[in-house]
Amino acid sequence: MIRPVAWPGDMHGVRSRKDFLRLAGALAAPGAFLAACGGGGEKSKKLTPAEVDFRLMNRILSLELAGIAAYTEGIPLLRGSALASTRRFLSQEREHAAFLRQHISDLGGTPNLPKTAAEYRRSFPALRDQADVLRFAVDLENRIVRAYVEFVPKMSSPELRAVAGAIVATEAEHISVLLGERNLPPIPSAFVTGTAEIG
Amino acid sequence: MTALTRRELGLGAAALPFALAVDEAFAKAEGQLAILRAAVELEQKAVLTYKAAAPKLGRSEARLAELLSRQEQQHADGLSMALRNRGGRPPSPPTGPGQVPGLERALAGDRRTILTFAVALENAAVAAYGDALRKLRDPRLLSPIVSILGNEGQHLAVLRQALGTQPVPGPFERGAR
Numbered sequence: 001m002i003r004p005v006a007w008p009g010d011m012h013g014v015r016s017r018k019d020f021l022r023l024a025g026a027l028a029a030p031g032a033f034l035a036a037c038g039g040g041g042e043k044s045k046k047l048t049p050a051e052v053d054f055r056l057m058n059r060i061l062s063l064e065l066a067g068i069a070a071y072t073e074g075i076p077l078l079r080g081s082a083l084a085s086t087r088r089f090l091s092q093e094r095e096h097a098a099f100l101r102q103h104i105s106d107l108g109g110t111p112n113l114p115k116t117a118a119e120y121r122r123s124f125p126a127l128r129d130q131a132d133v134l135r136f137a138v139d140l141e142n143r144i145v146r147a148y149v150e151f152v153p154k155m156s157s158p159e160l161r162a163v164a165g166a167i168v169a170t171e172a173e174h175i176s177v178l179l180g181e182r183n184l185p186p187i188p189s190a191f192v193t194g195t196a197e198i199g
Numbered sequence: 200m201t202a203l204t205r206r207e208l209g210l211g212a213a214a215l216p217f218a219l220a221v222d223e224a225f226a227k228a229e230g231q232l233a234i235l236r237a238a239v240e241l242e243q244k245a246v247l248t249y250k251a252a253a254p255k256l257g258r259s260e261a262r263l264a265e266l267l268s269r270q271e272q273q274h275a276d277g278l279s280m281a282l283r284n285r286g287g288r289p290p291s292p293p294t295g296p297g298q299v300p301g302l303e304r305a306l307a308g309d310r311r312t313i314l315t316f317a318v319a320l321e322n323a324a325v326a327a328y329g330d331a332l333r334k335l336r337d338p339r340l341l342s343p344i345v346s347i348l349g350n351e352g353q354h355l356a357v358l359r360q361a362l363g364t365q366p367v368p369g370p371f372e373r374g375a376r
Contacts, residue, residue, distance in 0.1 A: 092370035099371075108241075145349060153338030161332040161341070168345050169325055169352030169372035174365040177366050184266045186357050189271035193276075193350030 049109040049156035056111030057160075061100040062112050063144045067093045068119035070140050074133030082130060082181045086137065089174050098168050103160065134182050141175045146194025168192070202311040219301045225330045231340070232287040234331050235278055240339075241327060242275035243292040245320055251296050251306055252313050260310060260361060264284045267317075267354050274347050281340060314362050321355040325374030 047055070071090035078086055101111040115123075127133050148168045155161045176186040224237040249268035253261040279289040296302040305316035329347040335341055355374075356366035 007219075025363040088365075088367065096371035149342055149345050149349075152332065153341035162329045163371065165329045165345055165348050166331045166371040167374045168331075168349045169355075169374075170367060170370055172349035172352045173356035173367040173372060176356045178279065180360070186247075187266065187270065187350070187353045190273035190350055191343065191346040192353065193346055 036062060051109070052109040053155055053157055053160055054104045054107040056154055057100050057104050058109060058112045060144070060147050060151065061104065062098060063140070063147055064093055064097040064100060065112070065114040066120065066123075067140045067144060068138075069114065069117065070124060070133075070136055073117070073121065073124065074127050074137065077127060077133050078130050082134060085177050085181065086133075088140055089137075089177075092170060092174075096170075099163065099167075131182070134178055138178045138182070141171050141178065142194045144194070145171050145175070145192055149192075149194055203346060220360060221327055225327040229334065231335060231337060232285060234270040234334055235282040235285070235340075236287060236290060237329065238327070239275055239278045239289045241324055242271050242278060245324065247293050247296070248299055248302055248317065248320055251302065252317065255306060255313060256310055260314070263357065263361065264317075270350060271356070274350070277343060278347075281343070295347070311362065314358055318335065318355065318358045318362065319375065321351050322375035324351040325355060325372055328376070329373055366374060 068090060071086055071093065075083065075090065081140055104111045125136055127131065127136060142166075145168055148164050148171070152161050152164050152168075155164060172192045175192075179188070180186040221237075221241055224240065225234070228234045246268050249264040249271065250274040253264040253268070256264055275292075282289050293299055296306055301316065305312050325348060328344055328351065331344055332341065332348070335344065351374075352372050355372070359366045359368075
């Protein structure tokens with residue numbers, strides 16, 4: 001899991017030019033990058049651009065794998081349009097994970113492995129019904145978006161940044177559909193930062 | 200381009216000039232200032248589009264258009280400030296539908312024509328910001344651009360739902376290119 005990003009206050013409500021610039025400044029903070037790359041133990045090692053890219057992607061891969069586990073765990077509790085949507089989203093998260101695994105390998109890295117279903121289950125909140133599943137799915141999708149929003153500026157490959165953008169757009173679309181399933185406003189903010197809107 | 204986005208464009212022939220204009224503007228934009236300026240222009244046209252569309256739609260879709268207009272304005276404001284802070288000058292916003300390629304024709308149509316124009320507009324925006332992520336290097340710009348790109352994806356999903364089509368057709372939302 002990534003560490004919480006040092007968001008400047010309540011960033012899910014970015015509503016003004018001032019907020020936009022605060023967001024821009026906060027995400028350029030060097031501390032966030034060190035956290036992303038594994039913390040102080042690796043400060044002294046000079047990473048190649050490829051190493052930076054695959055380490056960032058591995059962090060995101062772990063989140064995508066958690067998302068896959070969560071959808072897999074939650075689908076039996078869903079029905080109707082929520083079931084149809086999440087089945088599709090599960091398939092799409094698998095495609096994201098496959099892309100990340102392949103790209104990490106191509107860059108010489110070793111893709112992170114998923115935890116076991118039991119390990120995921122222990123780390124998830126109790127999922128008793130559709131409302132629990134949808135709430136948790138929004139939370140996980142937000143975490144994935146937050147990771148991409150933080151990491152994209154650190155990615156050296158232009159093509160990788162573009163693919164990451166395509167994935168962010170997809171995850172943001174998932175969030176909108178899931179919020180709609182919960183009868184909540186599907187587009188709560190003009191800037192998708194991945195900060196959870198829902199408690 | 201996916202089959203769906205081709206179909207979306209095909210349904211909205213009125214939107215094609217707009218999509219092509221955005222595509223051309225971003226393809227030509229190479230430097231940071233040119234990209235920011237193209238983005239501001241795109242957002243300004245989106246603001247005008249949704250403002251002009253709202254009175255022609257039913258109540259719930261009009262409310263959606265008003266929301267999208269406000270969010271596009273927030274993008275335009277943020278990007279304009281970023282442009283000014285780097286020594287650039289934002290373009291003047293368009294003053295009427297005639298300045299947005301294809302919009303007048305779309306507004307003369309029914310709700311489906313208007314919503315399809317909006318889908319094409321958002322598709323063009325998603326593709327344009329994906330292109331910007333490729334070209335830009337400044338981390339202070341990349342994060343907000345990703346955040347805006349995500350929001351345009353959300354607009355796209357909700358508009359597709361309004362049209363009764365699949366809101367998230369594929370795992371990699373690249374827009375229409």
